[in-house]
Amino acid sequence: MEQNQILTGALQMFENRLQKLKKEREKWAKREGIQAYRVYEEDIPQVPVILDRYLDDYVLYDKSSLRFQTEEEKEKRFETISDIVRSVFQLSKAQLFLKTRKKQKGKEQYEKLDEDKKALTVTEHSARYLVNLSDYLDTGLFLDHRLTRSWFSKAANSKRVLNLFCYTGSFSVSAALGGASQVTSIDLSKTYLDWAKQNFNLNGIKTEDHSFICTDILQWLVDESRNEARQRYDLIFLDPPTFSNSKKMRQEWDIQAQHRNILLSLLGKFLSPGGEIWFSTNFRKFEMLIPEEEWLSRGYTCLDRSLESIPKDFRNTKIHKLFQIKAI
Template identity: 45%
Template sequence: MTDITPFANRLGKNIKHLMKWAKRNGLEAWRIYDRDIPQFPFAIDVYGSQIHLQEYDTGWLMADDEYEEWLAAIIEAVVFVTGFSPDDIHLKRRERQKGTQQYEKTGRAGEDFTVSEHGRRFWVNLDKYLDTGLFLDHRNTRKKVGDSAAGKRFLNLFSYTGSFTVYAATGGAVSSETVDLSKTYLDWAKRNFELNGIDAAQHRIIRADVFQYLQTASREGKRFDLIVMDPPSFSNSKKMPDTLDIQRDHARLIDGAMSLLDSDGLLYFSNNLRSFTLDEDVSQRYEIKDISKQSVPDDFRNKKIHQCWEIRHKAV
């Protein structure tokens, strides 16, 4: 069996440094290991008193009994180094998703609990879905939204569980609209709003296909000062009239969002497709600033986990 000592040593070193950093920054959810050593292809996140342990599929072949022994040793090392109980380690195997929807159920129920981030609280579940309800890699951009939202009209497209809106609303946004097609995740967003004392009349949750929402909002003359759009790489939801392919469709989405953005407003556009390239025509139509490096938090070793841009109208 592979010697797991290097993995345990790296995990211990990371925790020693990052635990102080997380406490200093008011974070109960943070990454302690990010595939630091190729032979140990895991992403390990702390969520309060729980550990989210994700194994990434590398295509390696191991005999079943050897694999189970190796995995048990990994879990034992995580328990030993972190001091968490084995019952608090939530293992998830993340295989490459091709031609599927963004959010996949695991077949397990799990328990909902809350974590704190920069003074906001969020419901998470480490078992029920492939993702937990809070994307930790967007923490920096969430904070930027919260710090700049005072007095602004905010729009959150492909909102997932509404974490960007929580930051905007608690940061003083005068109004917001939170748009997604999933009832499950919008219900989750509503619970996040309630958890943070957000006024539902002032901050609306809208279930809609984003393409259709953009057309309707434009016809209705809606205007926003601050917009976040973080679409999935691909979706073939049956609720959508067509599939979403972010490389193919991003120019249309950006144009639609920019048609709602006030003249001095700001759009944050992000996605996590590794091969993504921004359309040259988009760069010519708008003022573009790539903030990908600054937007990935310090606890993520993988600085290519997403790409993020600030997009503004060009000065007339």
């Protein structure tokens, strides 16, 4: 009985919090010129959900565990929370997309959740991005990198840019809009590369002026490093997965174990003199294994920009880490 009272009180607090955030976020987003942003992020411990807005649609993520509840209780609580969200924002069922992560193994975690393909275009400052709210756990646009995309766009002017593990190409679009002379986007997934091309088209960027390569990135780096005529880049963006054992890759990938090798190989073999690498990861326990003195001895600085890169609408300041590596 006491537990039910605590939950009832927490849900009332959640509803009140949403009412407040609704007004605040709408005004802020309008001033910022953005149509996709975070509304609520586990503000109340007893209501561990995340709510994101995309134009007039919303995505609700269930972040609760099964530690103190059954699967049935978990589903019922999420349903109650969903009803509160619909009520506060006056949404139809079709306007709220529910995401819940279940225990999955191997390739199951990357499979589609649905086939509805609820796709729409959102504006972020001067850029436009295609998002899919229904079919995957992620929507195709990482909102926590909004500030980083803006910075990257400014840094890309007149630069040759390489975007590794490019996903749907949002950073490639940012670079091209910022005046990059040429952008090379590489990913293992043809689906994501096609998505990236759609994002280029949405922004009036000619895809034929840039390169899109579908391949195993780790193997590509090995092969290209042996090519004496290989391209060098002024600006490299690297945001790899935390871990991957995909059968399409010749070797397993682990961000903590292998970031040192990939960063140093990029420095020596792919970065042009005076160039920069922007390296990001969402692995919360990540530790940079290249010490400051080693960066300096190689003629570089490594600036940790993690905290300043977290947008205002995010409570979680550990959602990603960002390092800017540049020649001295």
